[in-house]
Amino acid sequence: QxxxxxxxxxxxxxxxxxxxxxxxxxxxxSRSSYYWGWIRQPPGKGLEWIGSIYYxxxxxxxxxxxxRITISVDTSKNQxxxxxxxxxxxxxxVYYCARLPYYYDNNDYRFGAFDIWGxxxxxxxxx
Amino acid sequence: DIQMTxxxxxxxxxxxxxxxxxxxxxxxxxxxxxxxxxKPGKAPKLLIYDASNLETxxxxxxxxxxxxxxxxxxxxxxQPEDIATYYCQHYDNRLLTFGGGTKVQI
Numbered sequence: 001q002x003x004x005x006x007x008x009x010x011x012x013x014x015x016x017x018x019x020x021x022x023x024x025x026x027x028x029x030s031r032s033s034y035y036w037g038w039i040r041q042p043p044g045k046g047l048e049w050i051g052s053i054y055y056x057x058x059x060x061x062x063x064x065x066x067x068r069i070t071i072s073v074d075t076s077k078n079q080x081x082x083x084x085x086x087x088x089x090x091x092x093x094v095y096y097c098a099r100l101p102y103y104y105d106n107n108d109y110r111f112g113a114f115d116i117w118g119x120x121x122x123x124x125x126x127x
Numbered sequence: 128d129i130q131m132t133x134x135x136x137x138x139x140x141x142x143x144x145x146x147x148x149x150x151x152x153x154x155x156x157x158x159x160x161x162x163x164x165x166k167p168g169k170a171p172k173l174l175i176y177d178a179s180n181l182e183t184x185x186x187x188x189x190x191x192x193x194x195x196x197x198x199x200x201x202x203x204x205x206q207p208e209d210i211a212t213y214y215c216q217h218y219d220n221r222l223l224t225f226g227g228g229t230k231v232q233i
Binding site: 063110112 | 157159161163165169170171172173176177182214216218221222223224225226227228
């Protein structure tokens, strides 16, 4: 079955760029029915969608983070990545990657629900 | 932008109780509402999609329903393993939003 695994540094300095990678196993990231997303959760707080990407490179971003985010995909490695620039302590969180079905419904394409999640990786922003 | 209001933020119930959580949308969102369960230290798990559809493998004591812009998540006969935080999540125009969460305690 499909599994997702986040990787990247656990500590990032303020003002630097956070970079995380999600590796997809057990299935192809290039399958046409899915977007792939990043979600984060600050300690003790709720979930926040960061953005999502299709294997073609099409992206959708949370408007509140859009100016600092880049999500990219590497189909040859079956991976997608998140870059978040100019980080502050407010970006300290557990970062999750997840699979997001995408399908045709009612004469339009739409997202489904995040149906498979990685285990998450904690990133702390501190000097 | 569509606003989602999830309530209550926390609740305490007994084993065997029926538990209800609601998410209210500020305008019509069709049935684009999903529910997740998150246990401490774990990733969220999808329970209900498109308002009322039970994800494969999820116990039938979990259910979801909709009435206009009001969405309800129900646990019939709360079990000790259901202690978790539950989130609604909405999709609109390629943007995804999570509710604030409801912490369910015994």
